[in-house]
Amino acid sequence: MIRVVLLGAGNVAQHLYTALCNQTSVEVIQCYNRKGSKLHPDQKKELVTNTLTELVDADIYILAISDDAIEEVSSNLPFTNRLVVHTSGSVPMDTIHSSNRKGVFYPLQTFSKDKTVDFSTIPFCLEAENEKDYNLLKELGVTLSQKLYKISSQQRNALHVSAVFVNNFTNHLFSIGNDICSDNDIPFEILHPLIRETADKIATMNPDNAQTGPAIRNDHKTINRHIKFLSDTTQKELYQTLTKAIQSKYGKKL
Amino acid sequence: MIRVVLLGAGNVAQHLYTALCNQTSVEVIQCYNRKGSKLHPDQKKELVTNTLTELVDADIYILAISDDAIEEVSSNLPFTNRLVVHTSGSVPMDTIHSSNRKGVFYPLQTFSKDKTVDFSTIPFCLEAENEKDYNLLKELGVTLSQKLYKISSQQRNALHVSAVFVNNFTNHLFSIGNDICSDNDIPFEILHPLIRETADKIATMNPDNAQTGPAIRNDHKTINRHIKFLSDTTQKELYQTLTKAIQSKYGKKL
Structure with a gap:
């Protein structure tokens, strides 16, 4: 006991x-x-x-x-x-x-x-x-x-930083998706299955291999249309920073 | 038929x-x-x-x-x-x-x-x-x-931008979590349950109410320790931009 x-x-x-x-x-x-x-x-x-x-x-x-x-x-x-x-x-x-x-x-x-x-x-x-x-x-x-x-304590610190990325920051991206939807009279529930699939995928797939979207495709036309669409300065800045981060990560590998 | x-x-x-x-x-x-x-x-x-x-x-x-x-x-x-x-x-x-x-x-x-x-x-x-x-x-x-x-086509455009945030960008945050884990000899699977819970939560909870972490708590001590920990410039920039975005969103509401 x-x-x-x-x-x-x-x-x-x-x-x-x-x-x-x-x-x-x-x-x-x-x-x-x-x-x-x-x-x-x-x-x-x-x-x-x-x-x-x-x-x-x-x-x-x-x-x-x-x-x-x-x-x-x-x-x-x-x-x-x-x-x-x-x-x-x-x-x-x-x-x-x-x-x-x-x-x-x-x-x-x-x-x-x-x-x-x-x-x-x-x-x-x-x-x-x-x-x-x-x-x-x-x-x-x-x-x-x-x-x-x-x-170890050092590893736990690294794990905590990772957790902030995959949990706190991810939730903030969901909140931005929610805001854009409600600004456009779209029920956020339309995105729930996509969110579930995005999370489920990494259980069987390395997230690097699961990466899709305009940033990794280098699809400037779509990226520019999206940036033009975003009127909120913070959302626009996040879109640009994340797009740049994806391109710099996978650009290096090409 | x-x-x-x-x-x-x-x-x-x-x-x-x-x-x-x-x-x-x-x-x-x-x-x-x-x-x-x-x-x-x-x-x-x-x-x-x-x-x-x-x-x-x-x-x-x-x-x-x-x-x-x-x-x-x-x-x-x-x-x-x-x-x-x-x-x-x-x-x-x-x-x-x-x-x-x-x-x-x-x-x-x-x-x-x-x-x-x-x-x-x-x-x-x-x-x-x-x-x-x-x-x-x-x-x-x-x-x-x-x-x-x-x-409508206009709504679909908004939905597509939202989908980039909740799917493409979210997956990139998973990939950063994965990179930090492998740099520190931590199996990424430790974070799988947290990722699943983060995604499941929004099915029953508005993401604004689900937001947690050092940014929304204004926990400068932890934020500074995390920023100091990150040696990759792009990861550091993302951490700072996302922290700022969370603080500016919820700061307004306080």
């Missing part, structure tokens, strides 16, 4: 709590957050504390808290030499205070408050200072997901 | 041919392409021609040919006052020569040569000069898909 103490009350903490409570080989023995809030209506009030000095003995302490709070909270823990991990995609492992053994337990997914999370499809990026701690994190991870990856 | 003559031999022509041949209320009575190639191994050779003057009488002539060829091929058709439609997302209906009745039958999806196409999930954008022709296109469309939309 892995005894876990979970710190935090945000989306990740709540989803992790629910998922870990369903595992027979894991017990969430205590939760901490500043307000002392329950993470689930069924949670017993006495298992939640808002006082770090009340933290009980556990195998793993999971800091599912905001990036900025990791350094401070970890340095205020009232014990030493225990395994303390954070769940952040962008904070180096060494940000955790050295009084304890450090690790990372990072589920790579976007979490929405109201949407149930199926952890079994979510990749976990694991990191620890020694093999024994790494194996314990793996043992915890495998109760939730089959997709466990050993990722 | 709708009698169709299909012109062209590319991806769209081939997928449309296969799909239309499976419909009981449609008959593809002839195909034309410059090489006189069969569109399917089972097609009878005598139903294919490479000579426009040999085209037989039909209810609809579908020009599933390259954008640049639409004007020329349509002006060389050896008949008048018949319904001639193209399948292009970016060519105005009026590019078809005026000697015939014009229309558009545009399936909005990316087609790969080797991947079977399920037309039932694909939106068709229809346009015609009069109601009778429009209804005939609708009758043809409904044999393939339930998603039929009346879209």
Whole structure:
């Protein structure tokens, strides 16, 4: 049985709590957050504390808290030499205070408050200072997901930058598509199947091979018509920058 | 029974041919392409021609040919006052020569040569000069898909620009994510679930409400760390332009 103490009350903490409570080989023995809030209506009030000095003995302490709070909270823990991990995609492992053994337990997914999370499809990026701690994190991870990856802090930083491109920036392109549609009385749902296909394709195809469109075809006529069509300065600039980026990437290969 | 003559031999022509041949209320009575190639191994050779003057009488002539060829091929058709439609997302209906009745039958999806196409999930954008022709296109469309939309040439142009953003440009962001991963020995598959979730989200959520990440949070610390991390000039420029675009869009709303 892995005894876990979970710190935090945000989306990740709540989803992790629910998922870990369903595992027979894991017990969430205590939760901490500043307000002392329950993470689930069924949670017993006495298992939640808002006082770090009340933290009980556990195998793993999971800091599912905001990036900025990791350094401070970890340095205020009232014990030493225990395994303390954070769940952040962008904070180096060494940000955790050295009084304890450090690790990372990072589920790579976007979490929405109201949407149930199926952890079994979510990749976990694991990191620890020694093999024994790494194996314990793996043992915890495998109760939730089959997709466990050993990722260093440096790699996790690269992964986080990639995630900004494929998630945050991609969503902004969807939002531009949505704006252009609504400006022209077109239901955005017309584009949903294309968006789904674009995302599905990369599961079986390298994105370089999946690249299509006027930029890679060097179709100046269409590119110029599109640029002329766009009246919004920011949209126009993005169209030109992305077109240039595609042409410079594939131009090099020709 | 709708009698169709299909012109062209590319991806769209081939997928449309296969799909239309499976419909009981449609008959593809002839195909034309410059090489006189069969569109399917089972097609009878005598139903294919490479000579426009040999085209037989039909209810609809579908020009599933390259954008640049639409004007020329349509002006060389050896008949008048018949319904001639193209399948292009970016060519105005009026590019078809005026000697015939014009229309558009545009399936909005990316087609790969080797991947079977399920037309039932694909939106068709229809346009015609009069109601009778429009209804005939609708009758043809409904044999393939339930998603039929009346879209003018001007709207189709807007839709095409949107499609470049949500498909071509999005795929380029995937390709950057892939490049950053392989430069750091990270398997790109770690990002597949995030990519799928990003695309799935917009089916139930306006992309403006789904926007997350350091740009919209105004998280300068993370943005600066990411920009410092990116050594490729084009990737750096894209990161900055997209971050600025997100901040200018949501900054206005605050």
